[in-house]
Amino acid sequence: MGWCFLVCLFSFIFISVYAQNGKANVTVKGTVFIDGKNPIASTSSNFICATLDWWPPEKCDYGTCSWANSSLLNLDLKNKIFLNAVKAFSPLKIRLGGTLEDRVIYQTEDNLHAPCKPFTQNSSELFGFTEGCLSLARWDELNSFFNQSGALIVFGLNALNGKSILPNSSAVGAWNSSNAASFIRYTVKKGYNIYGWELGNELCGTGVGVRVAAANYAFDTIALNDIIDYAYRGLFKPLTIAPGGFFEPDWFGEFIALTENTLDIVTQHIYNLGPGVDEHIIEKIVNPSYLSGGAGLFIQLQDTLKRSETSTTAWVGESGGAYNSGRNHVSNTFVYSFWYLDQLGMASVYDTKTYCRQTLIGGNYGLLNTTTFVPNPDYYSALLWHRLMGSNVLSTNFTGTNMIRAYAHCAKQSQGITLLLINLDSHTTVQATVNFNGTSAYVHGHRKTVVQKPHCKEPTQTIREEYHLTPKDGNIQSQTVLLNGKPLIVDSSGAIPALNPVTVPLSKPVTVVPRSIVFVHMPNVSLPACMQIRR
Numbered sequence: 001m002g003w004c005f006l007v008c009l010f011s012f013i014f015i016s017v018y019a020q021n022g023k024a025n026v027t028v029k030g031t032v033f034i035d036g037k038n039p040i041a042s043t044s045s046n047f048i049c050a051t052l053d054w055w056p057p058e059k060c061d062y063g064t065c066s067w068a069n070s071s072l073l074n075l076d077l078k079n080k081i082f083l084n085a086v087k088a089f090s091p092l093k094i095r096l097g098g099t100l101e102d103r104v105i106y107q108t109e110d111n112l113h114a115p116c117k118p119f120t121q122n123s124s125e126l127f128g129f130t131e132g133c134l135s136l137a138r139w140d141e142l143n144s145f146f147n148q149s150g151a152l153i154v155f156g157l158n159a160l161n162g163k164s165i166l167p168n169s170s171a172v173g174a175w176n177s178s179n180a181a182s183f184i185r186y187t188v189k190k191g192y193n194i195y196g197w198e199l200g201n202e203l204c205g206t207g208v209g210v211r212v213a214a215a216n217y218a219f220d221t222i223a224l225n226d227i228i229d230y231a232y233r234g235l236f237k238p239l240t241i242a243p244g245g246f247f248e249p250d251w252f253g254e255f256i257a258l259t260e261n262t263l264d265i266v267t268q269h270i271y272n273l274g275p276g277v278d279e280h281i282i283e284k285i286v287n288p289s290y291l292s293g294g295a296g297l298f299i300q301l302q303d304t305l306k307r308s309e310t311s312t313t314a315w316v317g318e319s320g321g322a323y324n325s326g327r328n329h330v331s332n333t334f335v336y337s338f339w340y341l342d343q344l345g346m347a348s349v350y351d352t353k354t355y356c357r358q359t360l361i362g363g364n365y366g367l368l369n370t371t372t373f374v375p376n377p378d379y380y381s382a383l384l385w386h387r388l389m390g391s392n393v394l395s396t397n398f399t400g401t402n403m404i405r406a407y408a409h410c411a412k413q414s415q416g417i418t419l420l421l422i423n424l425d426s427h428t429t430v431q432a433t434v435n436f437n438g439t440s441a442y443v444h445g446h447r448k449t450v451v452q453k454p455h456c457k458e459p460t461q462t463i464r465e466e467y468h469l470t471p472k473d474g475n476i477q478s479q480t481v482l483l484n485g486k487p488l489i490v491d492s493s494g495a496i497p498a499l500n501p502v503t504v505p506l507s508k509p510v511t512v513v514p515r516s517i518v519f520v521h522m523p524n525v526s527l528p529a530c531m532q533i534r535r
């Protein structure tokens, strides 16, 4: 027993239509094909990452100001929900950066009495704000929070320091690294764990506001790597990361070639849903061809890396979907998980090692509500991914309807696998069977060869675990998500709720109701692809 489900895997499709009040609900049968022989890619075991930004409360877009006190300089680090939300990942990668990182000055120990002022708005200044200062006292507080919450920190350093900005927006001259070097030395001296040091934000290619040529950027990145090597001599060395900007093939190709033995991680930013002011973002999110179009950036960066001799790997260093702070009632609601989880799925397929969501908190696209710290639906999507999806990525496709997005990885906490199905359609329920594409699967520890037989008899005792996510009241713009029908809510002590699955016999098809998401953990299915370690 236990392998029966593997044999009743016919991909014939039938459609049944029942009409009610003129609206038809459709049930479609479909098949998930998983190639269990070899993994096609692998992610870091801590793939999920989120960002904290510098934007002050005065940062506004299209007349609304959505950042409140979510800046690194003023965020409430004593908030209980905040601590619990980060701790729940143990560890969560957090990238500290954003537009204003290139305008930050770090306080230094030999200059503790000089004024250390925050950013102030001034439209004639680059990016609309004056330079802002990070005090060492605030850096101490932040590190105390990161230590308590067990976060892995990537810090984005000021790459414009010392450069001159020409009238054509090119920043030229060498990076003056002395302020950053002093900050790194202080960090090492205090024993603060930093996972990676990143150089600059959105200065590559055509740049956002200002650009730096690839050769110049490579020179600065090598300088940063030397500073890190020296500051951490005899210690575990953090990663050297750059350039944190939008992918352009020529610029990235040149930069990667010039930093071959220096750069650990190449970071790209993604905002493929357009500006937050767009009223049609939801239409883009529920359109499968629009979503699939997002694969292009992952493919191109992977190709650029493959063509070079480098051992550098790719991350998404920042991705918020809709730029200029996201869109209220969209990027902080259930529907955004369709885009977000689909991005995580595609990024993994093309060997992206880590994916940093803009933001953990701040703007309209926070995993946490900017003022209450209460998790938005995407927070739970991220947490389920983090707990269920392992490193090895399996080749997966779905036949039956193009409105299902399907991804599978080896499981994180078992020898099994986890399947992610996203149903974009508003009226189609999908009944999905799983086909392992002719590979041998092990169930119950006994080797069973997958053969196709016409009938499946009794359901077996073998189970799988399902996590169904739906929006409250069926409203895809709800800020409350239901897990297996129950709302996920933080309690009065600020505790993150347990994420409990329902168990289902392995032999049954997976039911995916309209406009829903399901993670399916199959602990007892073993595939050859999940017994290999892939780089």
Ligand SMILES: *[C@@H]1O[C@H](CO)[C@@H](O)[C@H](O)[C@H]1NC(C)=O
Residues within 6 Å of the ligand: 018, 019, 020, 024, 025, 426, 427, 474, 513, 514
């Ligand atoms: C169709 O699906 C919607 C959404 O799941 C549900 O609210 C409605 O009751 C269904 N209608 C029928 C006839 O099943």
Ligand SMILES: *[C@@H]1O[C@H](CO)[C@@H](O)[C@H](O)[C@H]1NC(C)=O
Residues within 6 Å of the ligand: 057, 068, 069
């Ligand atoms: C930010 O925090 C300060 C100090 O606690 C408070 O006075 C201010 O109202 C807050 N601003 C916003 C936008 O929440």
Ligand SMILES: *[C@@H]1O[C@H](CO)[C@@H](O)[C@H](O)[C@H]1NC(C)=O
Residues within 6 Å of the ligand: 122, 123, 124, 125
């Ligand atoms: C804003 O910045 C410009 C250019 O740096 C400066 O001349 C001006 O005095 C600043 N305005 C204010 C109000 O500080």
Ligand SMILES: *[C@@H]1O[C@H](CO)[C@@H](O)[C@H](O)[C@H]1NC(C)=O
Residues within 6 Å of the ligand: 146, 147, 148, 150, 151, 191, 193
């Ligand atoms: C927290 O700090 C302590 C003392 O410096 C250190 O031993 C520990 O590894 C740190 N934990 C994390 C998660 O950084």
Ligand SMILES: *[C@@H]1O[C@H](CO)[C@@H](O)[C@H](O)[C@H]1NC(C)=O
Residues within 6 Å of the ligand: 166, 168, 169, 170
């Ligand atoms: C910007 O201007 C400088 C100096 O005139 C020139 O060398 C450089 O090529 C220009 N950069 C771009 C991207 O046009």
Ligand SMILES: *[C@@H]1O[C@H](CO)[C@@H](O)[C@H](O)[C@H]1NC(C)=O
Residues within 6 Å of the ligand: 162, 176, 177, 178, 179
């Ligand atoms: C770099 O900046 C420091 C101040 O942080 C300054 O003292 C030093 O002269 C600068 N170096 C160069 C080469 O401009």
Ligand SMILES: *[C@@H]1O[C@H](CO)[C@@H](O)[C@H](O)[C@H]1NC(C)=O
Residues within 6 Å of the ligand: 066, 332, 363, 364, 369, 370, 371, 372
């Ligand atoms: C934060 O939560 C409050 C209360 O639910 C809600 O009114 C507000 O719109 C939320 N803010 C954001 C930016 O999502």
Ligand SMILES: *[C@@H]1O[C@H](CO)[C@@H](O)[C@H](O)[C@H]1NC(C)=O
Residues within 6 Å of the ligand: 033, 034, 035, 397, 398, 399, 437
């Ligand atoms: C799905 O995958 C199976 C086996 O891996 C393959 O035979 C089939 O052609 C694929 N279908 C699509 C639509 O890519």
Ligand SMILES: *[C@@H]1O[C@H](CO)[C@@H](O)[C@H](O)[C@H]1NC(C)=O
Residues within 6 Å of the ligand: 035, 395, 437, 438
């Ligand atoms: C399994 O999938 C691979 C590609 O994903 C394909 O080359 C192979 O033919 C498939 N095998 C079977 C039995 O469908």
Ligand SMILES: CC(=O)N[C@H]1CO[C@H](CO)[C@@H](O)[C@@H]1O
Residues within 6 Å of the ligand: 414, 461, 462, 463, 523, 524
């Ligand atoms: C029959 C069955 O479901 N066996 C095992 C499947 O995996 C889970 C989790 O690892 C075990 O608890 C079951 O005993």
